[in-house]
Amino acid sequence: MKRLIGTTLFTTGALVAALVLPGAPAQASEREPRIDLRVLVVSDGGPATDAIAAELDAAGTPYTEIDLTRADRPVIDAGYLADTSGDRNRAKFQAVVLPNDNPFPAGSAEMAALVNYERAYDIPQVDAYxxxxxxxxxxxxxxxxxxxxxxxxxxxxxxxxxxxxxxxxxxxxxxxxxxxxxxxxxxxxxxxxxxxxxxxxxxxxxxxxxxxxxxxxxxxxxxxxxxxxxxxYNQYQQQFRLLARGIVEWMTGGTHLGASRNYFAVHVDDVFAADDRWNSTLNCTPGDVDCTDPDAVPDPIRMTAADVDHAAAWQTSRNFTLDMAYNAAGTVDFRADNNGADPLADRFVAKRNDFRWINHTYTHAFLGCEQNTSTVPWQCATNPDGSIKWVSRQDVSDEIALNRVWGQTAGLPLENDELVTGEHSGLRVLPQQNTDNPNLGPALGDNNIGWLASDNSREPGQRQVGTATTVPRYPMNVFYNAGRAAEQVDEYNWIYTSRAQGGSGICEDNPATTTCLPAPL
Incomplete structure (x- = not known):
């Protein structure tokens, strides 16, 4: 979503192609040389140069990579590094990244060319490790x-x-x-x-x-x-993540194409709704289709007014704000069953400005194909001609609009062009639904949605859906049906341990996608 994008680090604008630095010697003329805003990354296949390349990729900073392990790689010489542009000398790279200070054999002509280039144009060199x-x-x-x-x-x-x-x-x-x-x-x-x-x-x-x-x-x-x-280091380690921005800042002098974005948010989905609780004795969730034991009685989990106060106090103590993705039907139904009372919603509305809010649809309905849940896993329902039955444009639009109206009436500080659909539904989900619901894009346009949450574990890249651009969210493995730490651990062990260790054996049966724990938590 827009507000989660964070701050922009050093950007020169999409149309700027080169930088003229004072003090660099002019060779072909008296004019200052042109220095292109591109980085040369010379890699030996190690994790350090790969990490810096990944940082440049993430920021959108142009770079050229030469893989020293390839026999067909270009040779680094004076012509590769510089030429002329009009009546000016041109340096093709604003910085050089090497695996170390000199990855070439003794007496290398390529290293000599780099040394001369760096001296002539005042080009900085990063020794990655x-x-x-x-x-x-x-x-x-x-x-x-x-x-x-x-x-x-x-x-x-x-x-x-x-x-x-x-x-x-x-x-x-x-x-x-x-x-x-x-x-x-x-x-x-x-x-x-x-x-x-x-x-x-x-x-x-x-x-x-x-x-x-x-x-x-x-x-x-x-x-x-x-x-x-x-x-x-490698690109994922904390120490590199903290220092990566500074490495790029140093090598580019603070001027480069692209933008470095640092942001972190936690979305709390399904606010106002209730979830059925995991049963640690039956090893299933009463209310789910696979929990058929006659003693499986649903035990709903729902926040309380005290939980709202605790969350607000937690935020204050950590200078952090949670994003509440809400489903208004949860409180509407609760009031209908409790003589109009809902202390949870009342407390949230009273403290609404302590949190950020995101439209999560009115009922958390599945907005892709109509689901046939008579099979496990579910399948897309079909019409007599074999075509997929899709949730209609009107139904998708109603889910968005009704939830927005409730939030506006309650005075929630909403960004009205943001949306999280239930389970990221409407977007393609494999293996059952390999395309988006064709009615999703038009419904997003009907409601002026510009930003649509997606699942980073399924679609790490952004794409356009109707009027909206997807924003991949990173799922956290905290189960929706666990309200206590012991329940979370019990369900986790059930899924991720072998039958010999008291687990379900799911991890044994699906080794390509699930890894068994060496021992229960």
């Missing part, structure tokens, strides 16, 4: 430094880092430690060589000493600038 050594401005780690695991260590950004490319960081940079038996964060910690023009940006304490060693720093030498990174 290298060990501490004098060639990068650092002492060898054996000379009072450290080489080994950094699992669980909290690195710090230096004053130079905070006033420079890593100024967006507000605290420590924690290195992951997800398992006591697996090393996750290998690094070199060292201090600059005496006399080296080296500025540490991110440091950590060297074990057994009072000194701090560099993890990320800038080395200036021979008319060149290198960002020296001395810890190994």
């Amino acid at each position: 290298t060990y501490a050594r004098p060639e990068v401005g650092l002492q060898y780690a054996v000379l009072g430094g450290y080489a080994g695991s950094l699992d669980g260590v909290a690195a710090q950004t230096t004053a130079a880092g905070l006033s420079g490319p890593f100024g967006y960081l507000e605290g420590a940079v924690p290195f992951e430690d997800n398992s006591p038996t697996v090393g996750e964060s290998y690094a070199y910690l060292s201090t600059p060589v005496a006399g080296a023009d080296f500025t540490p940006y991110v440091e950590a304490a060297i074990p057994g000493t009072t000194k701090r060693g560099s993890l990320v720093g800038e080395y200036r030498h021979d008319g060149r600038r290198e960002l020296v990174v001395t810890f190994v």
Whole structure:
């Protein structure tokens, strides 16, 4: 949704193709050279260069990748790196990313071409991962430094880092430690060589000493600038995610095509509705079609007014706001069954401005094909001619409009062009429904919907559906039918442990999609 997109980092606009930097020498004429807004990524197939490429991909920053493991790759020479544009010299890349400070054989003409290019056009170089050594401005780690695991260590950004490319960081940079038996964060910690023009940006304490060693720093030498990174990482690790933006900021000088977006939100779906509770004795959910035991009596879960107060207080203590995706029929039906009373809805409405709100349709109806639930799994119902029966445009539109009207009447602070359909229905869902409901797009247009939630585990990319652009949401594996931690754990164990361990064996029967736990939680 629009408000979740977050803030835009350094963007020059879609039509800007090049940057003219002062101080770069002109060779073909007296005019300043043109420097294209594109990054050269030279990869050896390792995780570090792949991580930086992934960051550029995510931001939409143009780059060219050369894979050193390919025999048919282009040769890096002066002509590959620069040419002329009109009466000006042109540098084709604004920055260079290498796997380390020099990934080529000794005496390499390609490395010489890169060195000359970087000097001529003041092009920065990122050493994606290298060990501490004098060639990068650092002492060898054996000379009072450290080489080994950094699992669980909290690195710090230096004053130079905070006033420079890593100024967006507000605290420590924690290195992951997800398992006591697996090393996750290998690094070199060292201090600059005496006399080296080296500025540490991110440091950590060297074990057994009072000194701090560099993890990320800038080395200036021979008319060149290198960002020296001395810890190994991949694109998913926390430490890289925290530092990735600063690495791109450093290499581009804060000017690049694309935008870096950082956002996090938690959507609480089905607000006002009730869910049937998991039965830990019967190992099923009373009310579901597969829970046929005669003792399976539904036990509804529904928030209380006290839960609203707790959620609001939790938000305040953490400076965080929850998004409530609501179904108005839940409170309408509850009032009908309770002489017009609904303390939950009353409390939510009273504290409506403490939360954000998203239209989640009136009844949480399935808005794709009409479902035939006589089979497990369900199938799309069909017409006599074999064609699929679709939920109608009017029915889809009513679900959207009725819920919106209820929210507006209650004074909820809504963004009226946002929508989350029940189970992301209406969109294609495999294997039963391999296309969108053809009535979904027109109904979205009828209600001026511009942003439609989708399931990132099914469709990680955005696409257009009628008037709306999809926004992939990341599902959290907290079951809808669990209201207590013990129920969550019990159901999780039932699904993800083998029959020998007391589970259902679902994980054994479906090894391609489900992994059995080594032991119950």
